[in-house]
Amino acid sequence: GAVVSQHPSWVICKSGTSVKIECRSLDFQATTMFWYRQFPKQSLMLMATSNEGSKATYEQGVEKDKFLINHASLTLSTLTVTSAHPEDSSFYICSARDNRAGAQPQHFGDGTRLSIL
Amino acid sequence: GQNIDQPTEMTATEGAIVQINCTYQTSGFNGLFWYQQHAGEAPTFLSYNVLDGLEEKGRFSSFLSRSKGYSYLLLKELQMKDSASYLCAVVDSNYQLIWGAGTKLIIKP
Numbered sequence: 001g002a003v004v005s006q007h008p009s010w011v012i013c014k015s016g017t018s019v020k021i022e023c024r025s026l027d028f029q030a031t032t033m034f035w036y037r038q039f040p041k042q043s044l045m046l047m048a049t050s051n052e053g054s055k056a057t058y059e060q061g062v063e064k065d066k067f068l069i070n071h072a073s074l075t076l077s078t079l080t081v082t083s084a085h086p087e088d089s090s091f092y093i094c095s096a097r098d099n100r101a102g103a104q105p106q107h108f109g110d111g112t113r114l115s116i117l
Numbered sequence: 118g119q120n121i122d123q124p125t126e127m128t129a130t131e132g133a134i135v136q137i138n139c140t141y142q143t144s145g146f147n148g149l150f151w152y153q154q155h156a157g158e159a160p161t162f163l164s165y166n167v168l169d170g171l172e173e174k175g176r177f178s179s180f181l182s183r184s185k186g187y188s189y190l191l192l193k194e195l196q197m198k199d200s201a202s203y204l205c206a207v208v209d210s211n212y213q214l215i216w217g218a219g220t221k222l223i224i225k226p
Contacts, residue, residue: 006159034214042218043204043216043217043218043219044160044204044216046213046214046216049213091157093159093160097212105148105150105165105208106150106214107162108152108159108160108161108162109159110158110159111158111159113157
């Protein structure tokens with residue numbers, strides 16, 4: 001079964017709205033989670049690395065004030081797209097690092113398709 | 118810089134075998150992933166190699182040569198549902214994933 005839950009799966013909203021996406025590790029503690037964005041027919045692009053209890057590390061070109069990341073617990077990281085605009089429409093995917101012995105090192109959520117009208 | 122190379126697109130016939138290659142140049146190496154991604158969906162884990170050699174899992178096998186910076190994913194007995202993008206990703210010395218652009222595999226009847 002799924003070990004990382006991402007919610008919501010789909011969001012359609014008006015320009016200027018802020019949208020929050022949640023990423024939860026279901027049966028393990030994830031001190032590190034990753035947020036990706038993928039535009040149609042393109043590869044995954046890492047946006048930021050989310051570390052529990054500390055500030056996220058953003059990749060070059062990703063606006064910190066635009067994409068707010070909070071990782072307040074060992075099982076939950078959130079990405080908030082503030083004042084979203086049509087160009088922010090994309091497929092957002094989270095993943096969680098799994099440090100358990102013998103486990104697959106990283107698990108992906110099912111993704112969130114964001115459409116800004 | 119860090120670089121992952123894989124073919125952009127490949128075409129194969131249903132029932133056949135196809136090999137998707139991946140070469141990498143990264144700062145350190147802590148393993149290599151292969152993922153399958155269907156359009157509009159999140160990637161699905163296929164394999165993780167950290168030691169040299171071939172790992173077989175059903176119809177799919179993955180090979181790694183660390184000295185050559187090379188891996189391949191072998192798909193046997195191809196089915197139409199195998200039409201997807203296949204992503205190669207390397208874990209670097211900072212335990213960050215470095216992604217290839219993906220190989221779009223088209224299966225023809």
